[in-house]
Amino acid sequence: MMTLSGIGASPGRAAGPPLIVGDEGEGAATAGAVLVGRVIHPHQAPLFLSIAGVVTEDGGALQHAAILAREFGVPAVVGVADAVTRLATARVIRLDGTTGVVTFEV
Amino acid sequence: MRTLRDHLVGLPLQKSVFARLGDAGPQLGVPELEVDDGVALADDGRLLVADGFMSRTAAALCDRSPESVRVQAGSVRVATSRLETATERTTNGDPLSSILAVGAALRSFIAIPILGKAVTDALLARLRDAGFEGPAPHPRPSPGLRLTSDLVALGDACARTGWSPEEIAATWPEVPEPVRLLVESFAADHVGFGPMPWDAPGWEHPAYVVSHLVTIAGRVRRLPDDEVPPAPDLGAGHVAMLYDALAAWLEATERGLVLVRRAFYVGIRPQLVDAAAQLGTRPSDLLFVTFDELATSLPSPGELADRREAYVANRSYLETHGVDVSGLEALVVRP
Numbered sequence: 001m002m003t004l005s006g007i008g009a010s011p012g013r014a015a016g017p018p019l020i021v022g023d024e025g026e027g028a029a030t031a032g033a034v035l036v037g038r039v040i041h042p043h044q045a046p047l048f049l050s051i052a053g054v055v056t057e058d059g060g061a062l063q064h065a066a067i068l069a070r071e072f073g074v075p076a077v078v079g080v081a082d083a084v085t086r087l088a089t090a091r092v093i094r095l096d097g098t099t100g101v102v103t104f105e106v
Numbered sequence: 107m108r109t110l111r112d113h114l115v116g117l118p119l120q121k122s123v124f125a126r127l128g129d130a131g132p133q134l135g136v137p138e139l140e141v142d143d144g145v146a147l148a149d150d151g152r153l154l155v156a157d158g159f160m161s162r163t164a165a166a167l168c169d170r171s172p173e174s175v176r177v178q179a180g181s182v183r184v185a186t187s188r189l190e191t192a193t194e195r196t197t198n199g200d201p202l203s204s205i206l207a208v209g210a211a212l213r214s215f216i217a218i219p220i221l222g223k224a225v226t227d228a229l230l231a232r233l234r235d236a237g238f239e240g241p242a243p244h245p246r247p248s249p250g251l252r253l254t255s256d257l258v259a260l261g262d263a264c265a266r267t268g269w270s271p272e273e274i275a276a277t278w279p280e281v282p283e284p285v286r287l288l289v290e291s292f293a294a295d296h297v298g299f300g301p302m303p304w305d306a307p308g309w310e311h312p313a314y315v316v317s318h319l320v321t322i323a324g325r326v327r328r329l330p331d332d333e334v335p336p337a338p339d340l341g342a343g344h345v346a347m348l349y350d351a352l353a354a355w356l357e358a359t360e361r362g363l364v365l366v367r368r369a370f371y372v373g374i375r376p377q378l379v380d381a382a383a384q385l386g387t388r389p390s391d392l393l394f395v396t397f398d399e400l401a402t403s404l405p406s407p408g409e410l411a412d413r414r415e416a417y418v419a420n421r422s423y424l425e426t427h428g429v430d431v432s433g434l435e436a437l438v439v440r441p
Contacts, residue, residue: 041250041301041302042248042299043253043299043309043364045248045253045254046254046257046318048254049322049325049329050325060223060227061230061242062356062359063223064248064250064360067248067360068248068250072329
């Protein structure tokens with residue numbers, strides 16, 4: 001079990017496999033996945049219909065991902081350095097959107 | 107260190123939107139703010155801009171006199187409104203001047219959503235320091251939530267016609283007219299939602315909408331309610347000024363990507379065909395010139411060919427953003 005830390009941007013706990021999205025890409029829909037990206041944009045919002053949680057590299061409680069996560073009631077941790085690289089091969093990601101702690105197994 | 111423009115956008119016309127970032131400081135009433143194209147738009151693989159640059163920028167913009175911050179918020183609103191107005195204005199009969207008007211508005215606006223990533227956090231921190239504990243005044247519903255809610259409603263409307271998303275996708279565009287009109291209307295209503303590169307597929311394309319109807323089919327419909335909290339009564343003091351400034355920056359930052367993309371599809375694209383005829387060139391050639399060149403003189407045909415060749419050869423950019431170069435000609439037709 002490995003641990004990363006960031007900023008808790010939307011409260012709650014979640015767990016699921018990673019769904020990696022590019023800066024501009026949509027990604028494939030995976031219900032119950034944890035969305036992981038450098039940054040999330042408004043046009044990717046429909047992904048929030050089914051994801052379990054969000055982890056982004058870009059930090060800030062007012063970035064798009066944080067705002068969307070709070071609107072959809074999805075736990076989110078932002079400002080996690082190298083999240084895309086480090087979580088790409090994770091089997092399960094667990095995140096706490098209150099404390100900003102992300103743990104994962106590979 | 108790569109230049110972000112080369113990674114983020116590929117068409118020279120769009121790249122030239124970023125050409126006057128240095129004007130951002132004076133525009134926002136902070137003349138000492140240095141927003142340099144080479145520094146501000148650098149990409150070290152993780153960050154859009156260097157941490158140091160962003161913290162300096164946020165300090166320069168936020169730690170000013172209350173009057174200065176108020177004026178700055180006004181400048182943000184003016185630049186946003188100017189871009190919206192230029193985008194929606196129909197041609198004045200001179201397609202080239204219409205394109206240049208949208209280009210000028212884009213150039214005045216573009217620094218705001220870039221700087222907004224840091225400024226909004228800094229303004230919120232100062233609001234918290236001043237004792238404000240309420241929620242930040244970002245647009246509600248957010249643009250992303252509005253898109254999602256409308257997409258779910260579109261799926262429901264299509265279902266009422268007896269057509270499933272999979273059936274629509276399998277036969278598109280040969281679907282019954284009511285279904286086609288539903289999808290095309292959705293696409294028209296959501297022009298601007300999409301990636302930063304104008305040449306990458308986005309929600310203005312009906313086929314793109316159809317593909318996402320399939321994607322959301324059967325998903326958990328976890329749509330939040332539309333309840334918007336009332337604006338707090340903050341009086342007219344320092345906290346109220348910070349709150350209003352944050353609202354202005356959040357509005358521009360949250361909607362920035364949509365406004366920039368919409369400016370092309372609504373404000374520029376319809377004029378390109380006529381402007382090309384006026385200038386005696388192929389419509390798609392105008393994607394490979396800069397706004398400054400549009401205002402003065404076009405590059406030689408050889409130079410345009412070189413630029414097009416370099417664009418087509420940039421496989422990394424094209425693959426990253428899902429750009430189909432065979433779609434360039436279709437990008438510059440009247441919708």
